[in-house]
Amino acid sequence: MTPATGPYQPDDPAEESRTNQTVATPMFEAESTMSARKRKQHARTHQRTSAKPSVTKGLRAVALFEGAKGMLVILAGCGLLSFIHKDIHTTAVRLVEHLHFNPAKHYPRIFLDATERVTDSELWALAVAALMYSGVRFFEAAGLWLGKKWAEWFGVLTGGMYIPVELYEVARGVSWPKVILLAGNIGVVAYLLYTLNRKETRRTPALQPSD
Incomplete structure (x- = not known):
């Protein structure tokens, strides 16, 4: 007669404990590995989100300033077109007199001489x-408004080009318009450089590999 068989019951309780530990250890390690990977992935995502540069009010103020310069130049261009087939020199003389400038001075004289020789094709x-x-200017302003890095570098390069000329003009003769223009340009370039440096500082930790 064959004896009834049942589930295996180990004689040694220590052996049963070791068996359970052998089964549980790989499962625990797998869960720990998956949890660690999820934490690392979450940390990387958080770093990328934190490093993403935000568009500051100062940057948008610079964008509005650049857009305003573009608008002023467009208005000046339209004003030039209105003088085609007209005596622009006479109008220039009246403008100098209306502003109470001395026509014999350096800059008014240059302005009047230029209007005397200008042609319609030159206008x-x-x-x-x-x-x-x-x-x-509008293209740069749009890029700055959106916080684009290329627009910030473009603003630094184009603004920096005028600083030596403006310094030379101030050295030739100090006047409030020259000083204000120079200070404004230096301020814009300095702020854009500060913004670029801050973005690079925030971006560097996000690129470092996690342990």
């Missing part, structure tokens, strides 16, 4: 150049 060329310049 068209100046108007087209003004339109192109305005387009560049």
Whole structure:
């Protein structure tokens, strides 16, 4: 007669404990590994989100300033077109007199001499150049408004190009318009450099591999 068989019952309780530990250990390690991976992935996602640069009010103020410059140049270009087939020199003389400038001074004299020799084709060329310049300013302003890095570098390069010229003009003769223009340009370039450096500082930890 064959004895009834049942579930295996180990004679040694220590052996049963070791068996359970052998089964549980790989499962625990797998769960721990998956949990660690999820934590690392969450940390990387959080770092990328934190490192993503935000568009500051100062950056948008610079964008509005650049857009305003573009608009002023467009208006100046339209004003030049209105003088085609007209005596622009006479209008320039009246403008200098209305502003109470001395026509014999350096800059009013240059302005009047230029208007005396200008032709209609030159007015068209100046108007087209003004339109192109305005387009560049609007393009830069849009990039700055959206917080684009290329727009910030473009603003630094174009703004920095004018600083030596403005310094030279201030050295030739100090006046409030020259000083304000120079200070404003230096302020814009310095702020854009500060913004670029801050973005790079925030971006660097996000690129470092996690342990």
